[in-house]
Amino acid sequence: MVSPTSNKARQSRKLPSELIQARRFGKTRSAQSTALFEDYVELIAELLAGTGEARPTDIARRLGVSHATAIKTISRLKRAGLATSRPYRGVFLTEEGRSLAERVHVRHRLVVDLLRAVGVPTESAEADAEGIEHHVSEVTLRAFAQFLKARRSKR
Numbered sequence: 205m206v207s208p209t210s211n212k213a214r215q216s217r218k219l220p221s222e223l224i225q226a227r228r229f230g231k232t233r234s235a236q237s238t239a240l241f242e243d244y245v246e247l248i249a250e251l252l253a254g255t256g257e258a259r260p261t262d263i264a265r266r267l268g269v270s271h272a273t274a275i276k277t278i279s280r281l282k283r284a285g286l287a288t289s290r291p292y293r294g295v296f297l298t299e300e301g302r303s304l305a306e307r308v309h310v311r312h313r314l315v316v317d318l319l320r321a322v323g324v325p326t327e328s329a330e331a332d333a334e335g336i337e338h339h340v341s342e343v344t345l346r347a348f349a350q351f352l353k354a355r356r357s358k359r
Contacts, residue, residue: 244267260278281301
């Protein structure tokens with residue numbers, strides 16, 4: 205038996221047009237496909253900044269994937285012009301790769317800051333930002349930044 209509340213809520217919720225809904229789902233699929241590259245370049249940049257090298261073994265361990273998966277994805281990054289590698293030296297980012305890593309890092313920090321501002325504990329905010337950062341639009345990111353700026357100016 206359906207409760208009157210859930211039925212009423214269901215009736216008030218209208219489906220978007222097919223075109224709008226298809227665009228929304230398409231955006232999500234696109235974000236999922238770019239998320240992998242973004243995670244890799246962000247991690248490579250962090251490893252290079254922290255230890256001076258980004259070895260496939262370290263990348264695999266930190267992302268929780270097999271060494272073979274890391275090698276395969278690094279090869280895709282190289283074909284996309286985002287990374288290079290040298291024998292016995294690990295992986296390096298191209299200028300394009302560094303630029304992408306910086307954009308992803310800024311987006312990640314903004315999402316974490318917003319989540320923390322609304323009361324999410326730091327560890328949860330960091331973990332949740334890993335998924336959100338790939339799916340949030342530039343419009344939404346600007347709104348996040350504006351919200352945080354207004355919040356800081358009130359202090």
